Amino acid sequence: MLYSIIVSAGLETIAREELSERFADTGHLKILERKPQRILFQYTGNPRELLSLRTAEHLFLVLKRMPKMTRSRSSLAALSGSLSRMGFKEVFACCRQAGISVRRRVPFRVTSRLSGKRNFRRLDLQRVIERALSERGWYLASSNAALDVWAEVHGDDGYISLKLSANDMAQRPYKQAHIPASLKPTLAYSMVRLSRPHPDDVFLDAMCGAGTILLERAFIGRYRYLIGGDVSTEALDATVTNFGRKHQPRQFFHWDARTLPLRSNTVDKIVCNLPFGETIGNVPQLTNLYRHCLKEYARVLNPRGRMVLLTSQDTLFNSELKQRRSLRTTQQLTVDVRGMRAKMYVVRFA
Ligand SMILES: C[S@@+](CC[C@H](N)C(=O)[O-])C[C@H]1O[C@@H](n2cnc3c(N)ncnc32)[C@H](O)[C@@H]1O
Structure with a gap:
């Protein structure tokens, strides 16, 4: 057929x-x-x-x-x-x-x-x-x-x-709690795939929102540890609700992703849907966020690690990435996010 x-x-x-x-x-x-x-x-x-x-x-x-x-x-x-x-x-x-x-x-x-x-x-x-x-x-x-x-x-x-599919084929039963700008699970799954999941992965989403990326990673297969965090307590509550008791070991933090309480070189994969600037309309603030996050991500990622980052702010992202000479984009994919053109960047150490 x-x-x-x-x-x-x-x-x-x-x-x-x-x-x-x-x-x-x-x-x-x-x-x-x-x-x-x-x-x-x-x-x-x-x-x-x-x-x-x-x-x-x-x-x-x-x-x-x-x-x-x-x-x-x-x-x-x-x-x-x-x-x-x-x-x-x-x-x-x-x-x-x-x-x-x-x-x-x-x-x-x-x-x-x-x-x-x-x-x-x-x-x-x-x-x-x-x-x-x-x-x-x-x-x-x-x-x-x-x-x-x-x-x-x-x-x-x-x-x-x-x-043949019902209207909710792309929805996931785990997604009980939502936040604005939450990522579609199909996109989250695709980002996780680009990270090349491995059973030994310490996997981080430092701006985890409702936890969609972390949960898609959990469903793909074994991992060593899942770490999620967000500056918003509402977002973290949504992550905790969506996880329930399943998918151990994992830990969630209320943090600012610009200063992560994690040791250097300890994370294998970072997959993150960066804010596009819809809520942070202010360009200097968004620049500051991208700059400091990239710095922190580069610090905690181990030298053979991989980041997959999603943003619609490609000019800002590329100019900030250029400043970090140790990092390079190895793959990029143009996708549609809520009707907006955005890119998934796979970033590794040069
Ligand atoms: C685009 S949303 C991520 C959505 C998430 N991938 C999901 O599917 O639910 C961006 C998230 O980044 C968080 N955020 C913004 N600035 C942050 C910061 N400095 N540190 C940590 N989280 C931050 C927001 O609270 C929001 O939950």
């Missing part, structure tokens, strides 16, 4: 790596293509397993894919026409495996997305797919639709897919 996952902009490579790492060994996976915010792959295993992917926002079963959509309405007709010949037995079996109950007369709804110039509108796309499926005996339902059909045309590609 053909599947796709949708990921946040910029996470495509990491998502591909996660898929390969988790499923390539099973012999069930063949990755076909990487598109903006989408990975297309064949998978012959149980789709329920795919629902645990930590980079994915949504999981789709692709019913039809047309890689050569033109602007004309005839390609729209070809896309919908392909449904009239399609058998749904395997599709329904796959839905059941993913936990969606499918009855004989299938209630469905269609969501449509269209980008690029076309001789048809998004609503035309939606209507032809609704009609094609109704003609196959499916039942168009305004509420309580069992099947969520997505009709999409982006660039040359047309897709008709079934959404």
Whole structure:
């Protein structure tokens, strides 16, 4: 069966790596293509397993894919026409495996997305797919639709897919307490991956907010010690709530990350979502924060250690990093954070 996952902009490579790492060994996976915010792959295993992917926002079963959509309405007709010949037995079996109950007369709804110039509108796309499926005996339902059909045309590609994931696929059950500017777990997981987790890691997030990065690290696998801290007691309370009793050993501190009560060269990985300046609007204050944090991070990190830092303030970050000649960026990734362009920097000693 053909599947796709949708990921946040910029996470495509990491998502591909996660898929390969988790499923390539099973012999069930063949990755076909990487598109903006989408990975297309064949998978012959149980789709329920795919629902645990930590980079994915949504999981789709692709019913039809047309890689050569033109602007004309005839390609729209070809896309919908392909449904009239399609058998749904395997599709329904796959839905059941993913936990969606499918009855004989299938209630469905269609969501449509269209980008690029076309001789048809998004609503035309939606209507032809609704009609094609109704003609196959499916039942168009305004509420309580069992099947969520997505009709999409982006660039040359047309897709008709079934959404297998619930709306909360990218949410995590651990995230009970929230703070403003808390990081999406998919982004936190991706940052942790960039740190190359190792069972011996002493792992630090010195501005841990609600603890998302620390928890994603905890879920990835063994570590030696987790250390988190924040200047805000509300944020620390949120971290403590989200951790509960699980994930030992760990320690949380109420601190200012500009002066860390940690010995030099004792941390293996630092992963941190730096303030972007939304709350600290004042440039000199933000400069001071970045300058002193980088100094402290360089002091506590061991010489073979690795930092992964996220910021939208790339000019400030790069100019402060330049001042610290011992550090260099080895990798950077542009990502979307709450609609803002930001970068994940992997920083190591030169
Ligand atoms: C962008 S948020 C981090 C969000 C976190 N990654 C999460 O997912 O919840 C930045 C955090 O840095 C903290 N912070 C700001 N200045 C700090 C400082 N000087 N020392 C420690 N924490 C600080 C804020 O209180 C806030 O919780």
